Amino acid sequence: MTRSAFTVVSSARARRAIARPSVLSCLISALLLAGAGPLAAQTAAPADADAGDDGVKELGKVITKGTRQIKDVTGGALGVVSKLNTPFSISAVSSEAMQDKQPASLYDAFGGDASVTRQAGSAYTGWSSFISVRGIAISSTDGSQKLNGVPITTWGLSLPIEVMDQIQLMKGASGFMYGFTSPGGAVNYVTKKPVEGSLLSADVGWTSDNILKEHVDIGRGASDGSGLGFRLNAVNEDGKTPTGTDVKRRALSLATTANLTDALTWSFDSIYVKSRFGKPAPMVFLTSYNQEKLPSPDGVVRNPQADQAFDNPRFLYLGTGLNWKFAQDWSADLRVTHSRTEQAYSKGYLTLLNAAGRYQDRTFESLQIYNNDAVQLLLNGTVDVFGLENRVVLGGTTIKQRETRGLSHQLPGYRNYGYRNLYVDQDFNYTPIDVDNQARFPNNWNRQQALFVSDTVQLTPHWLAIAGVRFTHYTQQQNRYTFASPTSYTKAGVQVSTDETTPTVALMYKPREQTTVYASYSEALEPGSTVGAQYVNYGQLMDPGTSKQWELGFKNDGSLVRTALAAFRVDRGTGYGNENNVWVQSGISRYQGLDGQLDLKLSDDLVVGGSAVWLDKADYLNASSPWLLNKRVPGAYRKSASLHADYTVPTMEGLSFSAQARYTGQTVAYQNTGLKLTVSTPSYTLYDLTAKYQQLVGSHAVTYRAGVSNLFDKTYWIGGSATYIFLGDPRTFFANVTFDF
Numbered sequence: 001m002t003r004s005a006f007t008v009v010s011s012a013r014a015r016r017a018i019a020r021p022s023v024l025s026c027l028i029s030a031l032l033l034a035g036a037g038p039l040a041a042q043t044a045a046p047a048d049a050d051a052g053d054d055g056v057k058e059l060g061k062v063i064t065k066g067t068r069q070i071k072d073v074t075g076g077a078l079g080v081v082s083k084l085n086t087p088f089s090i091s092a093v094s095s096e097a098m099q100d101k102q103p104a105s106l107y108d109a110f111g112g113d114a115s116v117t118r119q120a121g122s123a124y125t126g127w128s129s130f131i132s133v134r135g136i137a138i139s140s141t142d143g144s145q146k147l148n149g150v151p152i153t154t155w156g157l158s159l160p161i162e163v164m165d166q167i168q169l170m171k172g173a174s175g176f177m178y179g180f181t182s183p184g185g186a187v188n189y190v191t192k193k194p195v196e197g198s199l200l201s202a203d204v205g206w207t208s209d210n211i212l213k214e215h216v217d218i219g220r221g222a223s224d225g226s227g228l229g230f231r232l233n234a235v236n237e238d239g240k241t242p243t244g245t246d247v248k249r250r251a252l253s254l255a256t257t258a259n260l261t262d263a264l265t266w267s268f269d270s271i272y273v274k275s276r277f278g279k280p281a282p283m284v285f286l287t288s289y290n291q292e293k294l295p296s297p298d299g300v301v302r303n304p305q306a307d308q309a310f311d312n313p314r315f316l317y318l319g320t321g322l323n324w325k326f327a328q329d330w331s332a333d334l335r336v337t338h339s340r341t342e343q344a345y346s347k348g349y350l351t352l353l354n355a356a357g358r359y360q361d362r363t364f365e366s367l368q369i370y371n372n373d374a375v376q377l378l379l380n381g382t383v384d385v386f387g388l389e390n391r392v393v394l395g396g397t398t399i400k401q402r403e404t405r406g407l408s409h410q411l412p413g414y415r416n417y418g419y420r421n422l423y424v425d426q427d428f429n430y431t432p433i434d435v436d437n438q439a440r441f442p443n444n445w446n447r448q449q450a451l452f453v454s455d456t457v458q459l460t461p462h463w464l465a466i467a468g469v470r471f472t473h474y475t476q477q478q479n480r481y482t483f484a485s486p487t488s489y490t491k492a493g494v495q496v497s498t499d500e501t502t503p504t505v506a507l508m509y510k511p512r513e514q515t516t517v518y519a520s521y522s523e524a525l526e527p528g529s530t531v532g533a534q535y536v537n538y539g540q541l542m543d544p545g546t547s548k549q550w551e552l553g554f555k556n557d558g559s560l561v562r563t564a565l566a567a568f569r570v571d572r573g574t575g576y577g578n579e580n581n582v583w584v585q586s587g588i589s590r591y592q593g594l595d596g597q598l599d600l601k602l603s604d605d606l607v608v609g610g611s612a613v614w615l616d617k618a619d620y621l622n623a624s625s626p627w628l629l630n631k632r633v634p635g636a637y638r639k640s641a642s643l644h645a646d647y648t649v650p651t652m653e654g655l656s657f658s659a660q661a662r663y664t665g666q667t668v669a670y671q672n673t674g675l676k677l678t679v680s681t682p683s684y685t686l687y688d689l690t691a692k693y694q695q696l697v698g699s700h701a702v703t704y705r706a707g708v709s710n711l712f713d714k715t716y717w718i719g720g721s722a723t724y725i726f727l728g729d730p731r732t733f734f735a736n737v738t739f740d741f
Contacts (some may be wrong), residue, residue, distance in 0.1 A: 008240075012384040033634050038100060072092055073168045074190075078454055078468070079393040083457075084555055087466060087506035087520035089171040089566045089595055091116075094532055095192065097627040098161055100658070100692055100705060102205060102734045104565040105129050105188065108709070109167055111688065112570075114611040114640040115595050116169070117664055121718040121726030122281035124245045126156030126311045126343055133171055135485045135591055135618045135636040136184030136570070141370065142527050143180040143399070143448075146188040147317055148269060150335060151180075151399055152372035156343035157313040160251035160273055162215050163233040167194045171595070173524035173549035173570060180448060180474070180525050183547035183570045191269055193255050194229030203703075205736035210237030211247055211626045222257050231255040242730050243303040246278030263325040273315040279303060280311040283724040284350045284359070287534050287577075292677050294669075295357045297715040298421045300727060306363075308432050309347035316340045330381030341370040344406075346432035349414070349724075350422075357422035362414045367406030367435050374399045401446050407439040411483045439486065442542075446527055454504070466506040466520075474498050477528055478541035494541050500525055502546070514557045522549050534723065535583040539652040542585045545573035562609075565596040571621075574633070576722075577672050578625050587623035589633045592616050605648045614640040625673050633723040634676070637665035654694035669719030681719030684728070687711040703738040 061128035070092040083090050091113045105121035110116040114713040115134050120127035131138050136145050141402040143151035147159070161167070171185040182312055198220040205213045215235045222229030235251040253271045260266055282305045319337035326332060346365040353359055378395040420426050454468030477495040506520035528542040576731040592618045601610035618636030620628045641663045664684045670679040690707035713731035 023650060026567055028038055037531075050275045059591075070166055070168075073170070077093060078456070078466070079378065081304060084510075084514065084516050084557055085464065085508065086170075087508055087518040087553070088113075088551060089553060089564065089568070091597075092167040093167050098164070099738070100166070101688075101690055101707065102207075102705065102736055103161055104207075104561075106161075106167070108566060109129050109161060110169065111660060111662060112609075112611060112642055112644055113597070114642040114662070115613045117635075117637070117667070117720055118718045118726075119635070120283070120724075121722035121728050122241075122242055122243065122245070124222065124247050125278050125280040126158075126277070126313050126345060127283075129154065130721075131187075131399070132635045133169065133184035134568070134570075134593070134595060135615055135633065136182060136572075137635055137720065137722075138184050138187060139182045139526075142182060144182040144186050146182075146186060146340070147271075147337075148319060148335075149188060150337045150374045150376060151372060151401075152317065152339045153341045153372055153401065155341060155368060155370060156311065156345065157273070157315050157341055158187055158275075159315070160233075160235050160249075160253070160271070162235045163191055163251060163253035163271060165190050165461050166190045171566075172551060172568060173522045173547045175738070180472075180478070180527050180544075182526065183524050183549060183572050189271075191271065192217070192219075192231050192233060194219050194221050194231045194257050194268075196223060198405040199231075200741040201738065202741070203736055203738035205622070205705075205734060206617060207239070207241075208731075208733040209242050211237060211241065211567075213237040219255075222259050227258055229257045232482065242732065243281055244290060245280050245303065246276070247713060248276040250274045253617070265303065265323045267321050267323070269319045271315065271317040273313070274649075275311075275313050277311040279307055279309050280304045280347060281305065282309075282348050282350050283726060283728060284352050284726045285534070286352055286672070286679050287723055288360075288673070288677060289352045289354070289670070289679060290677075291355045292679060293355055294679065294681065294717055294725070295352075295355050295422055297717050297727060300357070300715070301425050302727065302730065304350070304420065304422070304425075304428065305348050306428045308430060309363075310345065310432070311347060312344045314340075314342040314344075320500045327381070330379070333376075333378045333380075333721055335374070337372075337374045339370075340371045341372075341707065343368050344435045346435055348428065352422075353419075357424075358419060359422065360419050361417035361428055363417070363430055364414050365406075365433055365435050367438060367440065368407040368409070369404040369405075369440070370581075371402045371404075371563065372399065372679045388453070389458040391456040391458075392453070393455075394451075396449075398449045399447065403443045403445070404440050405443045406435060406436065407441065407486060408433055409443075410481055411486060423612065440449075441481060442479055444478045444530065445475065449473045449532075452573075462510050464508040464510070466504065466508070468504040472500050472502070472503050472525060473545060474525070474527070474543070476528055476541065478539065480539045496528055496543055498544055500544070500546065503567055516553075516555045518553050518555075520551050520553075522551075523547065524549070526572070528584075531583040534581075535577055536581050537583055540583070542583075545571035545585070560601045562599045563597060565594070567594055568592060576618060576620075576623065576625065576628060576671060577673060579627075581662075581674060584624060587628075588621045589619065590621050591618045591633075591636070593618075605650050607646045610641065610643040612639070614639050626691075627673060627676050628671060631671055632666045632668040634671055635720045637667045637683075638667045639663075656692050658690045662688075668720045669717075669721070669725050670723055679719075681717040681725060684716035686728075688718075701740040703740075705736040708733050 056734035093109050106129035107118045117132045119130035140154040145154045168188040179505045200218050202216040217233050233253045237249040249399040251273045256268045258266045317339040321335040324332045344367045349362045351360040376397040380393040450472040452470040457465045475497045479493045481489050483489040502523040504522040508518040521555040524547050526545045531537050531540040549570045551568045555564045569592040574587050575585040594614045618633050619630050644660040646658045665683045667681045669681050688709045693704045710731045716728045718726040
């Protein structure tokens with residue numbers, strides 16, 4: 001369920017534009033000049049058809065009430081499925097809803113879902129889209145992040161939300177559907193595809209202090225005579241944030257489709273992102289902190305990072321596929337993809353020492369490159385067995401990931417400087433190394449090969465059952481280097497391999513078409529983690545683990561009431577640093593609680609709703625460290641909630657307002673087993689306001705948007721990770737104008 005499920009004023013084709021000289025701006029301007037004539041001509045005809053005798057088109061003909069609701073999602077091994085017919089909790093956010101809020105990160109995109117909390121802070125860093133779901137971190141490297149259903153690596157990267165048609169979140173142990181994932185869930189980014197007819201839309205936006213963004217969206221459908229449809233998006237963003245981070249972000253995406261025959265369709269998707277964040281907000285590490293209570297965030301220097309620090313993520317994605325409808329009710333879908341994530345960074349990591357705010361300055365500089373290659377084949381269709389309809393999905397996939405690191409990741413690794421204080425604004429300077437051109441070393445690789453099958457059986461008009469199984473052969477290798485000098489070193493490698501079978505079973509009851517009651521059980525695989533540099537056994541490779549999830553749920557998609565409620569339990573293998581600062585993988589952590597969402601359409605003009613999560617447990621059930629027993633797992637909170645109201649002004653067509661309040665409860669930030677203390681971040685509540693107005697200028701729609709996040713400029717700590725915290729973003733304003741040509 002999303003906030004935009006009910007009445008919200010929106011343009012049918014709201015997109016962005018370019019307004020400032022740069023290489024990408026010039027490209028976008030050229031696209032506008034080249035495409036404006038023919039595309040405007042093609043879109044003008046239906047507009048004139050709606051005009052009256054005086055040639056003036058009514059505003060209501062262009063501006064429609066009701067953002068497109070997302071009813072179907074990509075379910076991996078379940079195929080494309082209705083959210084109502086999926087026995088798991090699912091959230092999905094449409095491009096229209098994201099455009100209205102202008103989110104700078106994945107966390108902001110899911111602002112109406114209380115189950116989504118942050119691992120890291122600041123919208124403009126390499127960590128801005130690190131999120132947790134129901135207190136469980138969603139990994140950026142283990143396959144939990146998908147692009148068009150295929151795993152990618154988003155380490156240190158935020159994908160451009162402007163090029164996404166929707167973002168889906170399947171909560172829980174969704175490993176059967178997608179392969180290796182975090183038991184918190186899987187995030188699937190769905191890129192914008194060619195649409196019927198022709199499209200030319202552009203917008204320009206501003207974000208405080210002085211960030212300007214331009215975006216253009218241009219395309220046409222495959223049925224427009226050429227047989228080739230395309231969708232091209234280009235984004236350019238430059239400026240400086242209120243915390244002093246310099247922002248330069250460029251993104252291009254291209255999607256094409258061609259109907260080769262009546263039964264065979266070819267597609268191609270690509271995304272390229274290049275960003276530079278100068279002086280990004282720093283992490284504050286807690287591994288040496290010796291008190292339970294954190295320093296107050298009030299009065300903390302907003303960004304004590306050195307001016308020389310930078311975070312430069314780059315991303316390339318290429319994917320192609322064929323869809324063949326080879327028989328009635330049967331189709332085959334083949335996808336081949338390659339993605340490359342590259343992060344070059346040099347920045348400070350603050351090691352907090354005490355509640356007075358004293359910390360040690362450390363810098364870390366590295367180059368990390370991830371290459372992912374995947375091939376996936378899906379066959380799906382329906383067949384009758386003993387008079388029962390069976391919807392069958394079967395297929396196979398092979399995925400390989402390779403990570404390469406720069407020399408500086410291990411030599412010298414962290415560089416220690418002097419000491420400073422969180423409350424004293426004191427310059428810090430250092431000389432970065434040439435991160436991009438340093439020697440590179442293969443760090444690890446993994447390969448998963450899987451076969452899977454699922455069957456959704458219509459038992460009666462009201463009862464459905466799902467059974468599925470995935471068999472996975474998994475191999476992972478970790479390299480360990482010991483350096484005597486930059487050119488003299490030894491290399492040792494360790495490899496683990498496993499064959500695992502993970503099932504999914506579910507039973508669904510539908511008393512009526514828009515209501516589903518379900519019970520499900522599923523398992524997911526997680527790759528073995530590599531021990532971080534802060535632990536004595538740095539570089540050690542842990543064995544893959546299996547998590548298990550039980551869920552009971554209720555969904556209703558009515559015209560006046562939409563709701564979802566789930567009771568869940570997740571058991572997963574756990575890891576932690578023990579009393580000797582050795583990372584061990586031992587024991588079970590259990591997460592259980594309630595996750596609910598509710599939207600009420602009180603009138604044609606007013607929708608109110610909310611979301612809440614209560615974590616009854618998020619504890620270590622057993623561990624080799626007795627002190628940890630029944631302690632909360634880092635990232636866990638007791639409760640989280642979100643409330644919103646969306647109002648369309650009835651007396652002024654095209655004008656609407658939205659308000660949101662979001663509460664995050666006290667969150668465990670770090671369990672220090674050596675000192676036997678728990679460090680937590682205090683609870684906080686943030687308030688956001690947005691407004692939108694649409695009007696006709698000539699025969700074209702123009703949409704104005706404005707908003708403010710963190711309305712009351714709340715200062716707060718974000719503590720969703722296991723070892724570090726971030727200072728949350730200050731109050732931020734945005735304004736945006738969209739032109740639909």
